[in-house]
Amino acid sequence: MSDQTLRCPACATDLAPNLLTCPKCRRLVHSERLKALADTATQAASPVDALVAWREAFELLPPGTRQYDTIQAKITELGKVVDTLPSPPPSSTAEKANGAGVGRAAGLGAIGLILWKFKAILLLSFTKWKVLLLGLTKASTFTSMMLSFGVYWTMFGWPLALGLVISIYIHEMGHVVTLMRYGVKATAPMFIPGLGAVIRLRQSLGDPRQDARCGLAGPVWGLGAALGSYLLNLATGLPIFLAIANLGAFINLFNLLPFGSLDGGRAFQSMSTNQRWLAVLGLSAIMSMCEGKETSGLLTLLMIGGVFTAVTGKAPKTGDRPGFIAYLVLVTVLTLMLEHLTPMPQA
Ligand SMILES: [Zn+2]
Numbered sequence: 030m031s032d033q034t035l036r037c038p039a040c041a042t043d044l045a046p047n048l049l050t051c052p053k054c055r056r057l058v059h060s061e062r063l064k065a066l067a068d069t070a071t072q073a074a075s076p077v078d079a080l081v082a083w084r085e086a087f088e089l090l091p092p093g094t095r096q097y098d099t100i101q102a103k104i105t106e107l108g109k110v111v112d113t114l115p116s117p118p119p120s121s122t123a124e125k126a127n128g129a130g131v132g133r134a135a136g137l138g139a140i141g142l143i144l145w146k147f148k149a150i151l152l153l154s155f156t157k158w159k160v161l162l163l164g165l166t167k168a169s170t171f172t173s174m175m176l177s178f179g180v181y182w183t184m185f186g187w188p189l190a191l192g193l194v195i196s197i198y199i200h201e202m203g204h205v206v207t208l209m210r211y212g213v214k215a216t217a218p219m220f221i222p223g224l225g226a227v228i229r230l231r232q233s234l235g236d237p238r239q240d241a242r243c244g245l246a247g248p249v250w251g252l253g254a255a256l257g258s259y260l261l262n263l264a265t266g267l268p269i270f271l272a273i274a275n276l277g278a279f280i281n282l283f284n285l286l287p288f289g290s291l292d293g294g295r296a297f298q299s300m301s302t303n304q305r306w307l308a309v310l311g312l313s314a315i316m317s318m319c320e321g322k323e324t325s326g327l328l329t330l331l332m333i334g335g336v337f338t339a340v341t342g343k344a345p346k347t348g349d350r351p352g353f354i355a356y357l358v359l360v361t362v363l364t365l366m367l368e369h370l371t372p373m374p375q376a
Pocket residue numbers: 037038039040041042051052053054055056
């Protein structure tokens with residue numbers, strides 16, 4: 030890096046390290062790299078690989094240039110292509126296994142087929158688990174997770190602390206898997222005791238719709254974890270699973286606050302002004318059904334945030350409808366969970 034960064038290849042002007050354009054001759058500092066990245070992107074085998082290359086190029090272009098706008102459009106376009114893909118790689122291998130199995134099971138009759146389906150489901154859940162364990166190989170994630178576990182242990186006792194840490198982890202992996210799907214470079218999740226966990230993006234997403242999908246994926250997976258814990262409570266009768274489901278639902282609803290870089294804030298960024306007002310209206314309807322003080326308090330905060338974003342925020346002309354719907358569905362289901370699952374008295 031040190032041998033050629035400081036001089037413009039065209040006019041030999043000395044360049045400050047972060048400049049993207051030469052101040053004297055206006056040449057793009059990274060034009061060689063940009064050309065290579067464009068080649069990589071156009072020859073990429075999958076839309077995700079193309080996205081990875083375009084995103085790197087996007088970082089090397091100054092905003093306001095024609096190339097910047099062109100690449101931003103490509104990122105948006107490819108994001109839509111990725112959305113139409115059936116599923117990320119891990120589950121597609123499971124599908125393949127499933128498809129191959131149907132022929133083999135044909136001679137076995139109905140029971141054989143059911144057994145085979147059962148095996149396919151087991152296989153599918155196993156591959157999902159493999160994705161889930163992905164983040165744990167990072168030392169920073171594992172260490173900060175253990176530290177958080179210790180802090181929560183002193184607050185809630187170990188069973189609830191363990192459930193809480195796993196719930197947060199699943200929420201974060203929702204973000205990670207979606208970011209990977211859109212070819213975005215990000216850090217592994219880092220736990221912050223008492224505050225949940227964060228993932229730092231190494232690149233801007235360049236598209237509010239994709240940013241909203243990545244943001245909402247956390248609460249979607251988090252809701253899945255809370256529902257799973259609720260099912261475990263139904264199956265075992267152990268009250269601890271109800272407490273985990275309840276706390277998980279609360280944390281995920283909190284993350285849907287439409288402020289800044291919170292998951293809800295990212296979802297609101299992709300909504301049009303009309304959608305933002307409709308979301309506020311929806312939130313007030315959900316709140317009118319609430320009886321619990323904590324839930325309606327949190328929903329009031331969500332509404333205040335929604336009004337604030339609708340009044341002050343810069344909104345895209347055409348809003349992201351699936352994101353808007355997903356946001357309201359998430360808030361509704363999480364609120365219903367909080368309202369109807371009475372937590373056990375904490376030990
Ligand atoms: Zn120059």
